[in-house]
Amino acid sequence: MIRLYDYLESGNGYKVRLLLHQLEIPFERVELDITRGATRTPEFLAMNPNGRIPLLELEDGSRLAESNAIQFYLAEGTPLLPGDRLERSRVLQWMFFEQYSHEPYIAVLRFWVHTGAAEGMDEAVLQEKREKGHAALAVMESHLAERDFFVADAYSVADISLYAYTHVADQGGFDLAPYPALRAWIERVRAQPRHISITHPC
Amino acid sequence: MIRLYDYLESGNGYKVRLLLHQLEIPFERVELDITRGATRTPEFLAMNPNGRIPLLELEDGSRLAESNAIQFYLAEGTPLLPGDRLERSRVLQWMFFEQYSHEPYIAVLRFWVHTGAAEGMDEAVLQEKREKGHAALAVMESHLAERDFFVADAYSVADISLYAYTHVADQGGFDLAPYPALRAWIERVRAQPRHISITHPC
Structure with a gap:
């Protein structure tokens, strides 16, 4: 299953959450409290050196950062991204x-x-x-x-x-x-x- | 011919200039001195309400702003943007x-x-x-x-x-x-x- 490293108050996280929900793609959400440095741990920095959520992890383990790049990836081929x-x-x-x-x-x-x-x-x-x-x-x-x-x-x-x-x-x-x-x-x-x-x- | 509204010292403008040159796409460059407010005139704001260069104008008159969006557009279908x-x-x-x-x-x-x-x-x-x-x-x-x-x-x-x-x-x-x-x-x-x-x- 797709995994989303996220922080519930984050609008950047919300973009991906809302899109996944609207596309009816099931996913597991991992909450990280950015106000307590949860994205600056060695473990998280090994996954995203820029130390930010949202971070998407695909089923094969590959990862994608930046809320808008993630959206572009997920919306490809759906009515939420124009084909032109x-x-x-x-x-x-x-x-x-x-x-x-x-x-x-x-x-x-x-x-x-x-x-x-x-x-x-x-x-x-x-x-x-x-x-x-x-x-x-x-x-x-x-x-x-x-x-x-x-x-x-x-x-x-x-x-x-x-x-x-x-x-x-x-x-x-x-x-x-x-x-x-x-x-x-x-x-x-x-x-x-x-x-x-x-x-x-x- | 494609027209690029640009400012020579700008790295954002340079991205598009360099890409157009490498793709061998001829274009006309319009220099606007951003240090003198040339992108905040009513004429320019009518073309890009966000008041920034670079701004690309296609041959049919349609316009595209934001250096990286312009790059994505121009590089589509070339070796400079992966197909995957x-x-x-x-x-x-x-x-x-x-x-x-x-x-x-x-x-x-x-x-x-x-x-x-x-x-x-x-x-x-x-x-x-x-x-x-x-x-x-x-x-x-x-x-x-x-x-x-x-x-x-x-x-x-x-x-x-x-x-x-x-x-x-x-x-x-x-x-x-x-x-x-x-x-x-x-x-x-x-x-x-x-x-x-x-x-x-x-």
Whole structure:
């Protein structure tokens, strides 16, 4: 059986969990508490030298890291990844946007609030995270103003990738009120068959 | 003809430039000075709402952003992107590693030094960039200790992606002396047919 090294609060882990559930692929979940260094042990670093979850382990023992690469692998040949060459690359475009322009602000601020780290922090550092996070949300809002989903007008792993931290952005202090198209898209993602919540262990 | 919106000093732009050159695909290059806000004009934001180069414009006018998504698109069906499903996802794994765990430290520090921004900066901020940059280099070193290239023992867009900012890491103050496998890999990348340097305009 496929094994997923995971952390239930992680949006990056949730991307893979949600996708596996929607694709009806059975898997075993191994919970690792990243707030207690569980991904920095010698045993885990031997499996993923970058020391991060999610990490997927296939039945033959081969492993794949990085939430969006894992999603691309799992969604291949399913309706959640377009077959067209340009559309597949657009899915990747939004996934790279997510990891570079969205996650480092929206997910990190949520993590800092969650762990209490935000409390002692320099206000200028928090403010920069907020501004760049809102810039990412504004890019999403303008794209969704004319579309139901991110790529090819169909629900895909690009939507899962961006949904993972956007729908809990409020937990990092982001108010989504100024983004009506984005809020409507969140509801559309939530309405997909076999949707699960972020802390659903499957 | 394909058009590339680009900035010559950018490693992200270089990835696409180098790949186009190696694939012998003719293209027109449009230079935009990102240090003077050339990617934040209303005209450019209408083409890429995220306001970044590189941006690829195909002959039919459709556009694709994010350096690694562009590389994936261009390399499809060539020897620079493996055909095997797991190997393709491993290429993506390293590209996501590059954008999340490498570029924000190694490229950003180089940019700060290049623009002079580093001079007035808080030493703790610079030190964090250095530490995380070295962590990324150490992950690469351990992977390359047993391999010639990042995926499937062949030169691919994963190597181009990681080479782009690694080979100029010294410009951000990173000493590559402690990474012999990485330095040997840099030479192997440099020895590939039709290699060009980072500031070669093609």
